[in-house]
Amino acid sequence: MTNTTPRLLDEQLCFAFYSASKKFNHFYQDALKPFHLTYPQYITMLALWETSPMTVRELGSHLNLDSGTLTPLLKRLEKQGWITRTRSEQYERQVNVNLTDYALEERDNVYARVNDCIDLMKMTGVDYDHLLNQIHEVMDELDQIRQKDLIKEA
Amino acid sequence: MTNTTPRLLDEQLCFAFYSASKKFNHFYQDALKPFHLTYPQYITMLALWETSPMTVRELGSHLNLDSGTLTPLLKRLEKQGWITRTRSEQYERQVNVNLTDYALEERDNVYARVNDCIDLMKMTGVDYDHLLNQIHEVMDELDQIRQKDLIKEA
DNA sequence: AACAATTTAGTTGTACACGATTAATTCAAT
DNA sequence: ATTGAATTAATCGTGTACAACTAAATTGTT
Numbered sequence: 001m002t003n004t005t006p007r008l009l010d011e012q013l014c015f016a017f018y019s020a021s022k023k024f025n026h027f028y029q030d031a032l033k034p035f036h037l038t039y040p041q042y043i044t045m046l047a048l049w050e051t052s053p054m055t056v057r058e059l060g061s062h063l064n065l066d067s068g069t070l071t072p073l074l075k076r077l078e079k080q081g082w083i084t085r086t087r088s089e090q091y092e093r094q095v096n097v098n099l100t101d102y103a104l105e106e107r108d109n110v111y112a113r114v115n116d117c118i119d120l121m122k123m124t125g126v127d128y129d130h131l132l133n134q135i136h137e138v139m140d141e142l143d144q145i146r147q148k149d150l151i152k153e154a
Numbered sequence: 155m156t157n158t159t160p161r162l163l164d165e166q167l168c169f170a171f172y173s174a175s176k177k178f179n180h181f182y183q184d185a186l187k188p189f190h191l192t193y194p195q196y197i198t199m200l201a202l203w204e205t206s207p208m209t210v211r212e213l214g215s216h217l218n219l220d221s222g223t224l225t226p227l228l229k230r231l232e233k234q235g236w237i238t239r240t241r242s243e244q245y246e247r248q249v250n251v252n253l254t255d256y257a258l259e260e261r262d263n264v265y266a267r268v269n270d271c272i273d274l275m276k277m278t279g280v281d282y283d284h285l286l287n288q289i290h291e292v293m294d295e296l297d298q299i300r301q302k303d304l305i306k307e308a
Numbered sequence: 309a310a311c312a313a314t315t316t317a318g319t320t321g322t323a324c325a326c327g328a329t330t331a332a333t334t335c336a337a338t
Numbered sequence: 339a340t341t342g343a344a345t346t347a348a349t350c351g352t353g354t355a356c357a358a359c360t361a362a363a364t365t366g367t368t
Contacts (some may be wrong), residue, residue: 004262004315005265006200006265006266006268006269007268007269007272009282009286010272011200012286013180013282013285013286013289014181014182014193015197016286016290016293017171017174017175017266017288017289018170018176018178018179018193018197019218020289020292020293020296021171021172021174022218022355023177023293023296023297024168024171024172024296024306024355025172025355026296026300026356027168027221027296027299027300028168028323029356038323038324039168039172039324040323040324040325041323042168043172046160046165051257054349055346055347056346056348057345057346057347064173065324065325065326066325066326066327067274067346067347067349068325068327068347068348068349068350069324069326070330070347071176071347071348071349072323072324072348072349073323076323087347089332091249091334091345091346092332092333092334092346093332093334093345093346093347094333094345094346094347095332095347095348102324105200107281108158108160108203109308111158111159111160114160114161115160115161117299118160118161118164120299121164121296121298121299121363123291123292123295125288125291126288126292128163128167129163130288131167131285131288131292132163132166132167132170133178133194133291134279134280134281134284134285134288135167135170135171135174135285136170137178137277137279137280138174138277138280138285139170139174141275141276141277141280142174142177142178142180142181142275143177144275145181145271145274145275145354146181146184148274154211158327171322176326177327179325180326183326185367192353192354193354194354194355195353195354196352209316209317210317210318211315211316212316219354219355219356219367220355220356220357221316221317221318221319222317222318222320222355222356222357222358223354223355223356224317225317225318226318227321227353227354230352230353241317245315245316245363245364246316246362246363246364247315247316247317247350247362247363247364248316248317249316249317249318289314
């Protein structure tokens with residue numbers, strides 16, 4: 001018996017994640033326009049506002065991004081005055097990412113703006129905790145599959 | 155009262171969508187490696203296997219992608235022999251995207267491969283329909299917000 | 309018919325995302 | 339101490355995304 005059609009629900013689920021992710025991206029793009037921050041830049045700043053300094057590697061493991069993505073992104077944040085990048089003195093091979101005074105000053109303004117925009121959504125029909133759980137369940141499945149053989153060969 | 159921290163659940167939800175979308179992307183990247191198709195290319199082919207020919211505009215409204223994304227993507231699919239792009243004769247301004255014989259021949263192989271990989275996931279703890287509903291609920295909220303004023307002004 | 313408005317696809321520029329590679333530094337083990 | 343392995347960030351190449359713009363074709367209005 002051959003499969004002549006893809007499994008509809010999985011397809012729909014994947015496409016839903018794909019679409020929702022893009023929509024959230026636009027949402028933050030709009031919300032953060034006053035600060036000229038994209039969503040990836042924003043979550044980078046969020047991580048740094050929580051813990052700083054961090055090395056590129058540490059940031060990457062928080063955000064699941066590698067240096068190929070982070071290095072240019074961090075250069076843009078640096079150029080816009082949010083962060084500084086300095087080689088660590090003890091370990092020349094790593095780079096410490098630090099917040100600027102500007103970033104510390106603007107933090108609460110950014111938070112307030114994001115919260116104001118989020119308040120526009122009235123997520124009445126959404127059970128956050130359950131939804132988050134289900135998404136993490138799916139992600140765990142996907143992580144486990146990467147370990148297996150079938151998907152790796154070819 | 156000022157907001158000095160972002161609303162945690164919304165942040166987590168957005169980041170979960172962002173991460174899950176990337177993971178699904180890798181999953182399909184691996185699954186479709188034998189066919190040299192990326193996920194966006196795959197969903198484009200899915201749409202065409204269901205209905206073809208379609209104009210670039212029609213494809214775009216199915217996939218929520220504009221010509222800036224689709225034109226180069228379609229050129230790649232054309233170069234790899236999956237589709238042809240021909241100006242419509244009645245309406246010179248639109249381009250018909252057609253499947254090649256190769257695409258028709260390979261369809262079931264692609265479906266089978268995707269299904270085999272999807273079968274590796276045993277989504278025991280996931281209620282598909284409910285999860286899909288919740289995601290669409292969130293997307294509807296995001297769509298409604300784009301209409302509003304606060305988010306539009308810079 | 310003439311011309312403005314609209315539609316369609318393509319182009320350009322910016323910004324991720326990531327695999328693969330490179331270069332520099334540090335560690336380890338003899 | 340020397341050399342081989344591992345770690346870290348940067349770089350390069352490919353492929354999305356999308357806003358803004360352009361060019362061509364079509365439609366609407368006068």
